[in-house]
Amino acid sequence: MHCKGNSLYANASMEDRSFMGKDLLGIRHVKKENIEKILMKAGSYKQADLEKKIPSPLLQGKTVVNLFFEPSTRTRMSFEKAAANLGGTVMNFDRLTSSVQKGETLVDTVKTIESLGVEGIILRHSLAGAPQVAGRAVKIPVINGGDGCHEHPTQALLDIFTIHERKGGTAGLKVLFVGDVLHSRVARSNLWGLLKLGAEVTVVGPLTLLPPGLKEMGVKVSTDLDSCLEEAEVIYMLRLQMERQKRGYFPSIGEYKKYFGLTGERVKRISPFAVIMHPGPVVPGIEMDQSVMEDSRCLVQEQVKNGVFVRMAVLELWIAGEVN
């Protein structure tokens, strides 16, 4: 394994929350040094975990609400575990039994939650910008747990953490995103983070699933997966939603797989030092074959594991301290 850029763990300093903003809405507006700070903290949590040390109960006596308007397994549970590790209490919000069914607006819902006396809200929503609306409505911090096709900042942070851990850094690192960038909040947050940290990012996918303006963002765009594979150091497979086919974005799953699937055949051509990532949930046989999932270079489980440490760092920085 070769090392790139500065080590993130070299220079731990005391945090200053005030310049990070009340809410964590997206990676776009998080400064590079703050990204590095979060990764560093996550690194210490992971290190402590390896050493079987119990982290300080920074969230003791504090409650965060998992306000999830969209289904989620790993993000919700990861935040729950992270909060529990820090001694906090998590309340889960169930959309189906809530007043949202009676037509309550998002603004009213978050104001109600704030009135309960909780210390923070983790919001997952199907519409872009929902955390901005929520954040403006309340004084407590709002952490974006994924909003529509906009951002999923903690996913990007855990991805970048995992990349750092395996590749030693991101400066100059060749990262390839494959698939449905158009509908992917994971891709957007990762693009912002990786570009800020100096990676060379390429996206590859059918033109129907690549949004406009990527080149202006500083991203290379390709439609030929095979020509991108060999030099890629990180291959990040994006989740393909089956229902997209019906909307006319591509003709069939079979054809999609032929051009953009990470098959066992294709994996033979990637570098032995490359890593393969996926935000989950993986449906085997579409974006990648089952054999690829079992490849030692595939970091899917590592990503999930690191998610807890990264979210502990986020909870510490945004919620454990006094509200800005």
Add this chain to the structure above:
Amino acid sequence: MYTLIKGGTVLNPPGGLFKKMDILIQEGVITEIAPGIERETAQVIDASNLLVVPGLVDPHVHLREPGGEGKETIRSGCASAAAGGYTSVACMPNTRPVMDNRLIVEHVKSTAAREGVVRVYPIGAITRGSLGEELAEMGLMVQQGIVAVSDDGQPVDSASIMLSAMQYAAMFDLPVISHCEERSLAQGGSMHYGLQSTLLGVKGIPDAAEAVMASRDILLAELAGARLHIAHVSSAKTVDFIKMARAKGLKVTAEVTPHHLILTDEDIDGFDTSFKMNPPLRSREDRSALREALRDGTIDMIATDHAPHSILDKDVEFEEAPFGVVGLETALPLVFTELVEPGILTLEQAVFALSCSPARFLGIEGGSIQVGVQADLTLINPKAEKVVDKNTFYSKGKNTPFHGRKVRGLPVMTLVGGRVVMKDGLVKGA
């Protein structure tokens, strides 16, 4: 009963006066325009250091009444118009129920006559319920006084219905105002399709969604020999098609809004729903093309597309929020500050686009200052400045993207038929 406006610089575009004149008004009608008029019995309005222009005419507003009184009423919309220097507005039929028959036209007209401080000209629906399926009773609505037909807010999806509508409207020389939007391209979108929509993760509406429909309607207007007016042009591509139509000598006119002339999709930050309207704010290139088209006359007039919404309607997720921004109380100072002062438009071009041109298009009174016409006048203080404050609006809608913006060139008096309906920003009886 005489009113005498003394010492103002009178503009009467195109090519009319541009000098200091007094204007004498008798029984609501202009009876004399000359320097140094004296009339002892007259009520004198001192207009020194002010511009006197034909009252502004907005060919595209949403007054929301009947059915949307929580967002605006005819009374509040008219007060908003008067505050902004407008003397006439043409109101769109997307009320509830839709203004697709003579009874609602009559209702709107009589309510406006009773409660409105400016003149209100209803626009009838093209199709029943604006559903795009059957023609509305245009002829009966014409008898009741509509000035145009439009299904604004909705495109007429079927080309064949649109063709029939144009052919039918041509019998009455009635303009058909097209809200150009190819629905299958635009559906689900909330902002311009481009880098900004990618960054915000919001579904984009490509400029082609507008231009495809504009080109279709231009072809249909040619076939029908009808008058076609393209509402709220937002893209350079649409401008190109309008140019082609003009070159062919077709009866095609077009309007543009202050927000499309001033803002771009880059101004949408933090998911502020005050920046969400349809068509959406587009790119810098589009904005340049719109400015140039207004300057060279390809686009004939400025319309606000005043679309009030309640705070509750707009305080939601960006993609859930209704389209539309208010415009009546900001249009004049914005055009003055952002287009006239930087030299993009001359003052005369601006007044022409805000008053004379829409009045001609609608075939209504107003839009000129001459002896024998109704004294619909707006007095402007070109030096006066303010910071736009949505909380001071007469409109019930506070949904403006210009809150907090410094503007110059304020309307200080509005006269409708010689009657002062707004003075120093205060609207009579509102």
